[in-house]
Amino acid sequence: MYSKELLKGTLTAIILKLLADHEKMYGYEISQHVKELTGGKIHLKDGxxxxxLQKMTADGLLSYKEEYIxxxxxxxxxxxKKGQKEKIAYLEELRDFIGTLNKIVFPQLKSI
Amino acid sequence: MYSKELLKGTLTAIILKLLADHEKMYGYEISQHVKELTGGKIHLKDGxxxxxLQKMTADGLLSYKEEYIxxxxxxxxxxxKKGQKEKIAYLEELRDFIGTLNKIVFPQLKSI
DNA sequence: TTTGATACATCATAATTCTATGTATATTCG
DNA sequence: CGAATATACATAGAATTATGATGTATCAAA
Incomplete structure (x- = not known):
């Protein structure tokens, strides 16, 4: 697990990306998926x-429907629709930020 | 400028890296250097x-001496000494985190 | 001489994640 | 069958950290 602050600002982008790839997912599924994808390195807490998810819904990025199992x-x-549009900007910003960070912190590496 | 939350957790690593490369820097110099390095994309605010810097000093990562101009x-x-040691862990964690993020969000790219 | 750059500082605010806690159903294993 | 674990959601208070606003003061340049 990473020091908790690192994740800040990236959670929205991660959720947008997963939902862009999967069409529909429920919360628990998202958290399991992220845990698997990252080999347990990122473990989204319930809290x-x-x-x-609620905030993103309030912001109009997500919607949901309930199903009973x-x-x-x-x-x-x-x-x-809005979420699909903004996803692009979110991911682009994140990608750019990661590239910038790399330039500062790991200048010996080629920027991505 | 990036949405402010993205920077969270990375500021300490950035400062550690700059001081590892420059031996000694003063605050204003750090902020100017980061601004230049990133083409204005990261602009550390005074606040x-x-x-x-004060917190890192309190935590024993940094020390300083005053000079009058x-x-x-x-x-x-x-x-x-502590700062030199912890710098390695901080940067390693950041590098690993960036790699993990890339795997989630931009899987089509080779991880760094 | 006045504007902008240099150089530091603090405080209240905002934003976001975490911890802790709670509720409840379903499954698995001894 | 009973207990432990996994599934599935939720909220409230605490913690962290960057920002905005504001303040003080020196120096260089126009």
Whole structure:
């Protein structure tokens, strides 16, 4: 696990990217997927993920529909039109930022 | 400029890296250097930089000595032994994090 | 002489994630 | 069957950290 502050500002981009690739996912699924993808290095906590999904929904980036698996509810989130558009800007900013960081901190490496 | 949250957690690593390369720098110099290096994309604000330097000093990563240029004081910061050691871990963590992020968000690129 | 650059500082605010806690259902294993 | 674990959501308070606003003061250049 990384020092917690590093993740700041990247969570929205990560969620946007996953939903862009998967069409619909529920919260628990997202957290499991991220854990797998990163070999356990990024572990989204409940207290981070669910409020983030709610905020993104309030901001109009996401929408969801509930499905019942037996008696248990799942909220399947998906990108809205707005989310699809803003995803591009979010990821572009993140990519640019990562490139900039690399230039400062690891100048011996080729920038991505 | 990036959305401010992106910078979180990276400022300490950036400062450690610059001081590792330059032996001693003062605050204003650091902010100018970062601005130049990044083509203005990262602009450390006074209200971010000076408290960060103070905190890192309190944490034992940095030390400084004052020099007078005319009547104006400059605080030249430099890495302590502890700072030199921890710099390695900080940068390694950052590098690993960037690599992990890339794998999630830009899987089509080769990881760095 | 006045503007902008240099050089430091602090405080209240904002934004975001985490910890802790809670509720409840489903599955697996001894 | 019963207990432990996994699934699935949620919220509230705490912690962290960068920012904006503001302040002080010196120096160089126009």
């Amino acid at each position: 981070s993920l669910y409020p983030a 037996g008696k248990r509810v799942r909220k399947y989130y998906f990108l809205t | 971010s930089l000076y408290p960060a 005319g009547k104006r004081v400059r605080k030249y910061y430099f890495l302590t």
